[in-house]
Amino acid sequence: MASLGWQVIRALFGVGERFVPGIAGRAAFELFARTPSPRKQTHGERKAVSRAAKFMQSARHHRLTVGSDCVAVHEFRPEADADEAGRVLVVHGWRSRTEYMKAIVEGFRAGGFRVFSIDLPGHGQSSGRRLTVMKAVEALATSAQWFGPFDAVAGHSFGGAVAVAAAAGTVKTAAPLAAGRLILIAAPNSLADIVDGFSREVGVGPHSRQAMVARIERLAGRDLQDFSGAGQLARLPIPTLVVHAPDDREVPADDARDYGAAGRHVTMHWAPGLGHRRILSNPDVVSRVVSFAGTQGRLAIAS
Incomplete structure (x- = not known):
């Protein structure tokens, strides 16, 4: 009720x-x-943020001005014994933040990537209480001006849809986001x-x-x-990995199938039983995401 x-x-x-x-x-x-009030976190959300406190302390924190917002971008260096493989931008979803992307970020770091994880306006350590696709795309474009180009951009849920719109240049107030590869995890299509x-x-x-x-x-x-993810992706021949759980109750599996039909440059990976959020911490998913980013993202940018 x-x-x-x-x-x-x-x-x-x-x-x-x-x-x-x-x-x-x-x-x-x-x-x-x-956007959701930061003062009204659920018990699970407070726990997740608390568990990631040490992880966040390992980052270098940047503040960017995007319109009227102050946007936080957290930079994670590769692990000490790893050769740097490139740069990755990580984008969380609605009612989320960098802390919830911890497993993905750590996977990229272990793979040698320098990771830039953005807190979208109204989320995490960024200011504001308002977020639209337009604001989010402008935040990604500003991040690229400072830290790009990126060998890969990985987005979860709303963040995946934003990544596609940013790379496609769909928002006229923002320059297209240069990315060697796209990784869309549980992303809505329309x-x-x-x-x-x-x-x-x-x-x-x-x-x-x-x-x-x-x-x-x-x-x-x-x-x-025009904000159809599959339609944008069909016109954007960037190698793309789509990861989705058939049992996702927030974003239907048909959205992933639409992305998968966008062209031969799209690779599908189904992750049964992982729902909408557990998918982010699954070791097999993390391994596939990092492997897909690989070193070929650099070649895509260079060409």
Whole structure:
């Protein structure tokens, strides 16, 4: 059963749809872009952050200005006995942060990579309480100006969708992200589907949704349909690894299949039983991700 707060929100959007759909659409956009409060972590989230404290102390921490936000980028050097294999950018998902990407980051470090893990606006050590695909892509573009080009970019969930949009240059306010390889872990394929799911959840009606979409398209300078991960990837012949669990309850497996159909440059790896988040810490997944990044990412950039 929905909480009282969500019932009230749904009721308000119902009234807005009937009388002021333009205002309701703008309010829906603001709610859609609102990031979770850092003060309201679950017990599991607090535990994960606490367990990763020593890991975070090993990083060099950078602060970048992206629009009105201060974005944190954490730099992890390769392990002492490893030759440097290249540079990797790691991008977390919604309601996530660098600490949750610990196993992936450590895998890359052990493989000799210098890792730059970004906390997207409104997440982790970055400022703000608002995040859109546009803001996220601009944050990645700014990171590339300082620390790129990257031999590989690895994104989980929302971060995977952002990585594709950044590499494809879909957001007109940001330069395309130079990457030798892309690694998409449990990534959603369609921004339009995400908007539809949100609209159903909070009771945004069709006219209000139209106003919300118009707001997104004005900010992006693109039609909403342009944010199809598979469509972008089909026009972006970068070697790409798609990792997904068939039992993922947050991002349907069909999204991964759509990515896989984007072209022969896409490699699929199914990870049964790992769901949406456990997939990040699975040793086999980490090994495959690091192996895929390899040294060939450098060759892709050079060519």
